[in-house]
Amino acid sequence: MNGPVDPVHTDGWSQLGKLAAGFQPDLRAAFADDPDRAQRFAFAAADLHVDLSKNLVDADVLAALLQLASDVGLETRRDAMFRGEHVNATENRAVLHTALRLPEGATLEVDGKDVVAEVHETLRRIYDFADRVRSGAWTGVTGQRIRTVVNIGIGGSDLGPVMAYEALKPYVQDGLECRFISNIDPTDAATKLAGLDPATTLFIVSSKTFGTLETLTNARLCRSWLMENLPQSERSEAVARHFVAVSTALDKVADFGIDPQNAFGFWDWVGGRYSIDSAIGTSLAVAIGPAGFAEFLAGLHAIDEHFRTTPLERNVPALMGLLNVWYTNFLSAQTHAVLPYSQLLHRFPAYLQQLTMESNGKGVRWDGTKVDTDTGEIFWGEPGTNGQHAFYQLIHQGTRLIPADFIGFANPAYPLKDGETDVHELLMANFFAQTQALAFGREAPPDQPYRNFSGNRPTTSIMAPALTPAVLGQLIALYEHITFTEGAVWGIDSFDQWGVELGKKLALDLVDVVAGKDDGASQDASTRALVDYYREHRS
């Protein structure tokens, strides 16, 4: 693979630099001068309707962004990813989460193997397992059916499953509940296990590497809890009936004591933060059933096809990724808000934080050369309207530019009425009002400058008919490909995560110091003092 292009030395970049100098956005004028703006900047991608018209963009900026995409070879890199080339250069791996959602019968040979056949073979096993749990055919040691599935995992082995489970709650089978244990803070295991009946609880240990400290510690805590709370006579079969595993390291699964028959594998070409559609989604498949999970995969695939085949000027993930580059590198935006007008998406911003920040928070390009521009947007957010009563003040009147994605649905999951008023309509009126206020502002009397709304604060509105499994899949794939686009422009490897290594190693080095088995003499003075404080105050 050729080395990355330094974007800063491209024609597109220099055009954007010129356009940014003295850039005076005026969305009021832009709409007044161009009656078709709302239509011209509205795009369809599968079931998603995406309105980019309230962004700080005009025809010249758009043309320069598309020039930049061409200069850095965005489409070439995209095609290389879909083909299974080793675009994860620092780990010398293919990047093929898109293969996880290819329909049965498709073929894709990678490193001499048809990966689609393997994907569907694993899906069949997951679906069979999900059916058995859902029907009650899979029982615990006392013969009772499973009522609670506890996913034990962290990072990509947690954030996707919990986000999707929460988002698709209306599709979860009655009488089944999923819980998620991730943090090594023992509070997490203690509170999530509270009130559970071991006889009706099934654990899914989800870890790509099966070597993650948090996950293995929590898995052992749960195993002990199970053993302590089941009658002595039932314990010998307990792990076999109450533990399954998801991993690429099936040998380590066996070492933990889980029967490889009860394990679901996946492949090193699936990155952790791109793995919700692999066996890592097993808890979701159990919760919403194989048909729902298949619909979810089809949604992801629909956006893959859009990204793979649509010309860039209508390609929604590409356009959104390029706009983010415009804001980050040319208009000095420091962060990016994601504001779902759906309570069901309350974990979506947290999910996106790993997807975008672990992918693109890099200071060197994929060939090891140093980047010479900002990379990696800082994503954050909360569901509307809660955010409106918390931090929107800063988005409306603060000094920083914060591009914001608003996500909303025409149909509610719970159509409640307050007397004659449809409450979902109140929610959506807020969505529309906020994007309007941010774009167009309102001028205050000169003696009341604190009431002034400058407007020209950019938003993207993403809408769909309803939050179905397919639409959730589409939203995930949309942001995956936005992330890919930004990484391709910056020339970075969006698929490694070396930045998490050092902290993990130092934590292991400090375990004995914290326990008082090592005097910590080799530690720095601040760390030593903090550990001393901890040890003095620990009762």
Ligand SMILES: O=P(O)(O)OC[C@H]1O[C@](O)(CO)[C@@H](O)[C@@H]1O
């Ligand atoms: O699935 P695993 O191997 O336990 O890893 C969990 C998470 O840890 C990370 O490697 C970061 O530490 C993530 O990329 C990953 O999703």
